[in-house]
Amino acid sequence: MKLINETKVPDQLLIDLLTDAARSLGMRIRTTNVVVKIFNKRVPYGTMGTAFDCHCVRWIKGSRRWIKTDKGAFRAGLCNTTDYLWNAERLFRTARHEWCHIHDYQATKSLSWSQTSMINRRMAYDRRPEEIRVKDYIEGAENKGLNKELAYESILNLAVWLEENNKHVVKHTK
Numbered sequence: 236m237k238l239i240n241e242t243k244v245p246d247q248l249l250i251d252l253l254t255d256a257a258r259s260l261g262m263r264i265r266t267t268n269v270v271v272k273i274f275n276k277r278v279p280y281g282t283m284g285t286a287f288d289c290h291c292v293r294w295i296k297g298s299r300r301w302i303k304t305d306k307g308a309f310r311a312g313l314c315n316t317t318d319y320l321w322n323a324e325r326l327f328r329t330a331r332h333e334w335c336h337i338h339d340y341q342a343t344k345s346l347s348w349s350q351t352s353m354i355n356r357r358m359a360y361d362r363r364p365e366e367i368r369v370k371d372y373i374e375g376a377e378n379k380g381l382n383k384e385l386a387y388e389s390i391l392n393l394a395v396w397l398e399e400n401n402k403h404v405v406k407h408t409k
């Protein structure tokens with residue numbers, strides 16, 4: 236993947252976790268050229284991630300450069316919390332969810348129009364067809380035994396890093 240890392244977490248820790256999140260779905264996802272941006276959230280709540288069906292993004296702060304992406308990009312946030320394991324797990328879950336959307340974009344099952352249609356706007360978030368599919372993918376993977384235990388190590392590694400570096404990170408965060 237093409238990682239845009241806005242956090243102080245070392246790239247490799249994020250790449251491992253994001254790769255495991257995609258792998259844990261047991262689906263065909265072309266991860267190599269998907270753009271993934273990880274940012275710091277100031278609060279421990281609210282939207283955690285968003286996926287986009289697109290061919291390029293301009294996501295590097297202060298840069299006007301477009302980055303090509305393989306039918307999809309997503310952003311996900313690390314929270315400002317001292318519950319480190321929860322934070323790492325939440326990032327994993329968010330990434331896993333967004334990878335499902337990327338899967339659909341790449342398989343061109345996405346209904347981009349539905350995101351702007353009036354019908355969809357009136358639909359509750361969890362009733363949207365694309366969100367129901369995501370739920371099915373994750374349940375399907377878990378039923379096959381492909382769950383987050385597969386990513387236990389990368390989740391734990393991130394949690395440990397967050398715990399060891401929390402003070403340092405907070406001090407330097409805007």
Ligand SMILES: [Zn+2]
Nearest residue numbers: 332336366369
């Ligand atoms: Zn979603």
